[in-house]
Amino acid sequence: MDNFYYLESARINELLTRLKKDYNVFSPGLKEPNFTKGTDYSYRNLSDNQQFVFNPYRVIEPLKSFLTPFMENAAAYFNPGKDTIDLGKTIVFGAKNCDITSLKIQDFVFMEGVEVDYSYRMKREDTLLVSGDCIDYKEVCFCLALDVLPYPTMGFDLNLSPVSDGYLVEAGSEKGKALIEKFREYFSEAKDTQVWARKTKREDIVNRLKRHLLAQNIPPKESLQRLVKDGYNLDTWKEFMLTCVECGGCNFICNTCHCFLLADTSDDNKNKRLKLWDSCQYANYSRAAGGANPLKARYQRLRFRFTKKFDFFMENLGMPACCGCGRCIEVCPGKIDLREVWKDLQNKLKAKQ
Amino acid sequence: MKNIYRPFEATVEDIIVETPAIKTFVIRPKESFVFKTGQFIELTLPGMGEAPFTPSSDPGIKDRFEVTVMNAGRVTFLLHELPKKYSLGVRGPYGKGYPLESFTGKDILIVGGGVGLAPLRSLLFSLFSEINKYNKVVLRYGARSPDDIVYRSAIPEWSKIDKVDIVLTVDAPAPGWKGNVGVVTTILNDLPVDLKNSAVIVCGPPVMMKFATMKLLGLGFPPENIYLSMEKNMSCGLGKCGHCRIGKFYICKDGPVFTYAELKDIYDIWD
Ligand SMILES: Cc1cc2nc3c(=O)[nH]c(=O)nc-3n(C[C@H](O)[C@H](O)[C@H](O)COP(=O)(O)OP(=O)(O)OC[C@H]3O[C@@H](n4cnc5c(N)ncnc54)[C@H](O)[C@@H]3O)c2cc1C
Ligand code: SF4
Ligand code: SF4
Ligand code: FES
Numbered sequence: 001m002d003n004f005y006y007l008e009s010a011r012i013n014e015l016l017t018r019l020k021k022d023y024n025v026f027s028p029g030l031k032e033p034n035f036t037k038g039t040d041y042s043y044r045n046l047s048d049n050q051q052f053v054f055n056p057y058r059v060i061e062p063l064k065s066f067l068t069p070f071m072e073n074a075a076a077y078f079n080p081g082k083d084t085i086d087l088g089k090t091i092v093f094g095a096k097n098c099d100i101t102s103l104k105i106q107d108f109v110f111m112e113g114v115e116v117d118y119s120y121r122m123k124r125e126d127t128l129l130v131s132g133d134c135i136d137y138k139e140v141c142f143c144l145a146l147d148v149l150p151y152p153t154m155g156f157d158l159n160l161s162p163v164s165d166g167y168l169v170e171a172g173s174e175k176g177k178a179l180i181e182k183f184r185e186y187f188s189e190a191k192d193t194q195v196w197a198r199k200t201k202r203e204d205i206v207n208r209l210k211r212h213l214l215a216q217n218i219p220p221k222e223s224l225q226r227l228v229k230d231g232y233n234l235d236t237w238k239e240f241m242l243t244c245v246e247c248g249g250c251n252f253i254c255n256t257c258h259c260f261l262l263a264d265t266s267d268d269n270k271n272k273r274l275k276l277w278d279s280c281q282y283a284n285y286s287r288a289a290g291g292a293n294p295l296k297a298r299y300q301r302l303r304f305r306f307t308k309k310f311d312f313f314m315e316n317l318g319m320p321a322c323c324g325c326g327r328c329i330e331v332c333p334g335k336i337d338l339r340e341v342w343k344d345l346q347n348k349l350k351a352k353q
Numbered sequence: 354m355k356n357i358y359r360p361f362e363a364t365v366e367d368i369i370v371e372t373p374a375i376k377t378f379v380i381r382p383k384e385s386f387v388f389k390t391g392q393f394i395e396l397t398l399p400g401m402g403e404a405p406f407t408p409s410s411d412p413g414i415k416d417r418f419e420v421t422v423m424n425a426g427r428v429t430f431l432l433h434e435l436p437k438k439y440s441l442g443v444r445g446p447y448g449k450g451y452p453l454e455s456f457t458g459k460d461i462l463i464v465g466g467g468v469g470l471a472p473l474r475s476l477l478f479s480l481f482s483e484i485n486k487y488n489k490v491v492l493r494y495g496a497r498s499p500d501d502i503v504y505r506s507a508i509p510e511w512s513k514i515d516k517v518d519i520v521l522t523v524d525a526p527a528p529g530w531k532g533n534v535g536v537v538t539t540i541l542n543d544l545p546v547d548l549k550n551s552a553v554i555v556c557g558p559p560v561m562m563k564f565a566t567m568k569l570l571g572l573g574f575p576p577e578n579i580y581l582s583m584e585k586n587m588s589c590g591l592g593k594c595g596h597c598r599i600g601k602f603y604i605c606k607d608g609p610v611f612t613y614a615e616l617k618d619i620y621d622i623w624d
Binding site: 074075076077078109110113114115116117118119121232233258259260261262263264265266271272273275278280285286287288289290292294300304307308311312315316 | 354355356357358359360362397398399400401402403404423425426429440442447559584585586588589591592593594595596598600601606620621624
């Protein structure tokens with residue numbers, strides 16, 4: 001029971017006010033109701049009179065935005081004076097397990113390999129993640145199909161599970177424990193019954209998600225790498241790319257996509273290198289000198305996105321670069337749904353046997 | 354902690370015109386810089402842009418290095434316009450380079466095309482400096498025309514070195530050209546190398562690499578002895594930005610030199 005505490009709903013806004021003195025606090029808020037898309041939540045930088053909202057499922061934006069922002073000043077160089085990077089401490093509420101799990105991909109890219117991206121690492125160290133259990137899901141959610149549970153079991157600093165009149169708070173890291181110690185007056189010992197209530201609620205959401213997925217017929221997780229490899233030369237790619245307008249939304253909204261471009265500029269005679277999100281769906285993504293481009297056609301780029309997610313990362317990290325959040329499905333103006341791409345690959349491969 | 358996206362400063366000490374489209378830049382870095390042959394750098398034109406190049410000089414020279422650059426687009430065009438003494442930025446060296454240790458005791462066959470001779474020159478200098486370690490060094494190089502041959506005046510000097518055997522070819526001859534005419538694969542017959550005890554290094558434009566590799570495989574060279582210098586669009590140079598991926602590899606960090614055995618199961622490697 002060491003890591004479990006109880007936080008009363010009635011006191012959470014007071015706690016947030018305290019937190020805001022020392023941290024940048026981001027927490028989900030309700031987006032304007034949209035009848036076609038249902039109720040959505042979005043991170044906001046919590047201001048003084050805003051009330052805490054517990055999002056029942058993941059928010060719109062990817063969590064990566066806090067760690068590898070869409071545009072970042074990656075380096076200033078050969079300028080007079082000192083180039084400084086100013087980073088404040090940040091707390092982000094509202095991340096779900098799909099978000100937390102996909103940070104494994106971002107961590108692998110930016111903190112492992114030949115060298116470490118120190119800007120990412122500093123942001124990672126200076127950001128506290130207060131996640132929450134999912135108590136509902138969106139139509140596009142399919143986390144369970146990829147063995148991602150609707151509640152985090154690791155990778156969070158604190159996790160909130162709604163129980164009656166408050167939250168059962170689990171500390172998942174030393175950083176999380178330290179935060180609780182610092183604000184100890186807001187947290188009481190958790191009771192056995194509260195931990196029990198969490199268990200029941202978790203079982204319930206898993207069962208509901210299982211029923212939800214039953215109708216979706218998603219090919220098994222273990223087969224996805226084989227599908228994109230064996231299906232490399234199938235017509236699936238050419239058929240599905242027909243509606244792609246190359247907006248890049250699927251990459252930008254995805255919490256595992258990490259590609260970026262370095263671009264040099266100079267303002268006021270100051271040399272700057274910007275690091276900008278890039279999308280493998282853009283025609284110029286792989287254009288090299290003299291106009292050579294191995295991903296000239298849209299279908300090659302759609303396939304590239306899939307081989308990166310389901311082959312490259314399986315080979316290099318042992319997990320796919322997808323956590324089943326469904327964001328790319330929701331965002332796509334061309335209605336390209338990766339679940340349908342998998343099913344089509346599976347069907348075409350079966351027919352060929 | 355080091356910012357991996359930040360270049361260090363270097364000065365252009367000299368500029369050598371090699372061909373109408375190719376120049377060699379002699380660069381003196383302001384920080385200590387060592388590279389292994391076959392590794393590459395990212396060269397920054399401050400405030401303007403960055404592009405990857407493979408040093409073409411002898412890695413044994415520590416206080417400066419050279420890159421040989423073909424004018425092929427925006428950044429390379431700007432580079433070609435530079436005056437001497439200009440200040441540039443450098444990141445790197447990146448990538449793995451040539452595994453010289455596994456070349457010992459072998460016949461070394463080097464097949465190059467166009468500006469692909471730039472990284473190969475650095476390799477040749479490394480081999481020449483310890484020539485006793487290798488049985489022989491055989492170079493087969495093709496350019497579009499005699500005027501497009503890089504390091505043209507140095508090549509006869511290299512030929513004089515003991516155990517070095519060089520044949521050149523051009524696609525389109527000019528008056529006075531006495532050498533072979535035809536693409537590089539036409540000078541890959543009757544190679545004076547031992548198929549079973551050789552290392553073959555190929556570097557050049559993608560089409561040339563493709564046909565040369567197919568020819569070499571046809572001649573019976575084992576895929577694991579054929580070393581290819583791969584090239585793709587790159588941004589970061591260190592396995593973060595995603596651009597240079599082929600299959601399960603990033604060319605920047607897992608290469609840029611791969612054996613054909615490592616690449617043969619990956620689709621579309623020559624595109
Ligand atoms: C490992 C490696 C080693 C190499 N070694 C050599 C060598 O020794 N010698 C040599 O001559 N060449 C070498 N090259 C090729 C050389 O890197 C290219 O010729 C060079 O990158 C061309 O750049 P460019 O800007 O002149 O060409 P462009 O065709 O203008 O641009 C090339 C790429 O940069 C992108 N780009 C252009 N402008 C911008 C911008 N403003 N913002 C963002 N992206 C932009 C383009 O989309 C394109 O993808 C090497 C390449 C690699 C990968
Ligand atoms: S690929 Fe799509 S469903 Fe998977 S993690 Fe990315 S946005 Fe979510
Ligand atoms: S979101 Fe859809 S339309 Fe936009 S690039 Fe991705 S696949 Fe294409
Ligand atoms: S150049 Fe960025 S990953 Fe290879």
